[in-house]
Amino acid sequence: MLTTNLNLRYLAHLIENDLSTTDKTRYQLAYANLVNLANGSEKIKITTATVANRKQLLSFAQDVIKAYTARQDGLDVQLPVMPTMWAHDAIIKAQNGLYRGTWAESYNNLFNWFYGFDYKGLAIFASDGNTKLPFHAFSALPMLTCPGADSCIAYCYSFKAFRYPRAFMRQLVNTLRLISVTGTQEITNAFMSIPNNETVRLYVDGDISTLTVLEYWFNLAKARQDLRIYGYSKSWEIFLDYAKTGQDFPTNYILNLSGGSKYESPLYANIKARVSQLPIVRGEFIAVKTDIHMPKGTTSKEIRKSSNWLKYQQAVMDAAEKLGHKKVFVCPGRCGDCSAKTHACGNPALNIPIAIAVH
Ligand code: SF4
Numbered sequence: 001m002l003t004t005n006l007n008l009r010y011l012a013h014l015i016e017n018d019l020s021t022t023d024k025t026r027y028q029l030a031y032a033n034l035v036n037l038a039n040g041s042e043k044i045k046i047t048t049a050t051v052a053n054r055k056q057l058l059s060f061a062q063d064v065i066k067a068y069t070a071r072q073d074g075l076d077v078q079l080p081v082m083p084t085m086w087a088h089d090a091i092i093k094a095q096n097g098l099y100r101g102t103w104a105e106s107y108n109n110l111f112n113w114f115y116g117f118d119y120k121g122l123a124i125f126a127s128d129g130n131t132k133l134p135f136h137a138f139s140a141l142p143m144l145t146c147p148g149a150d151s152c153i154a155y156c157y158s159f160k161a162f163r164y165p166r167a168f169m170r171q172l173v174n175t176l177r178l179i180s181v182t183g184t185q186e187i188t189n190a191f192m193s194i195p196n197n198e199t200v201r202l203y204v205d206g207d208i209s210t211l212t213v214l215e216y217w218f219n220l221a222k223a224r225q226d227l228r229i230y231g232y233s234k235s236w237e238i239f240l241d242y243a244k245t246g247q248d249f250p251t252n253y254i255l256n257l258s259g260g261s262k263y264e265s266p267l268y269a270n271i272k273a274r275v276s277q278l279p280i281v282r283g284e285f286i287a288v289k290t291d292i293h294m295p296k297g298t299t300s301k302e303i304r305k306s307s308n309w310l311k312y313q314q315a316v317m318d319a320a321e322k323l324g325h326k327k328v329f330v331c332p333g334r335c336g337d338c339s340a341k342t343h344a345c346g347n348p349a350l351n352i353p354i355a356i357a358v359h
Helices: 008-017 020-038 054-072 085-093 103-114 157-164 165-177 180-194 210-223 234-244 264-277 302-306 310-322
Strands: 136-138 197-201 227-232 253-260 283-289 354-357
Touching: 054 103, 054 157, 054 165, 103 165, 103 354, 136 234, 157 165, 180 210, 210 234, 227 234, 234 264, 283 310, 302 310, 310 354
Parallel strands: 136 197, 197 227, 227 253, 253 283, 283 354
Antiparallel strands: none
């Protein structure tokens, strides 16, 4: 029940104390919406039934990051209020007795985490166990954590997850966790609790944003030699900065160099050549444009058996060749069984580029 979960008393306290009139109105609106939601009634009319778009979500995320950073500096800055129009889906669903999967539910999780209240939800690692990605997967916010981003922004699949409030909030809270001592401790605890000999993917959404973050992950990888860890990154200069520190690379981490970054420019040819030489690098993972979509299916076998697979595979190979890649492994999009030995992106013996159509 929302009323027991959401710290309404704390929100009420905020309303009563030292808020400017504008802020008071915003808090009161959010409070009233959430209370009404908890009661399953709609006393406040939400006139703007707008679904949150990418721009609004990124702007909200930036405001939350700013507020959280200020709190780390000891300032008493409050969590920005969820725009009331996002509550629309929650109110409609609440009228039908549904609360899960709404913006209000996820905002509630964010609220409780932000203020350090007793909190459940927004697991640090996703581990769905499906053939698409049957691994423990970490995500942060796309774009805001991607210093190497460039043309990839136009087709970045991570934004598709913004449709799902829990996925967006998990990305946001993980981004916040990485900038605080208590947050990183939470990640460390979750990482050290991953069962033995599992596979971990760093990252699905977002990227390594700083050298500190990379050092943090590499220290964790070294502490769990039993785990097989792999990832994709466009933060190539950060990996080169790590090499410069003289520290060893973890032997259980494999890096795929993602395409679509700013380093595709000939101006950065030197960086691409240097990063490719790092001992952790498997090879490139590129996205190409084709007219043909990957066939659908739940397993790689099913996808490769489909009548359209050969056409799709050829189209991807042709597009990759135009970019100078003579031989590529065409990704079927099902990491659980894409290759006989181990998943292709985590196989250091497969050192040709892996290619997929932009989807
Ligand atoms: S090649 Fe295999 S492991 Fe890599 S993304 Fe595609 S399905 Fe997943």
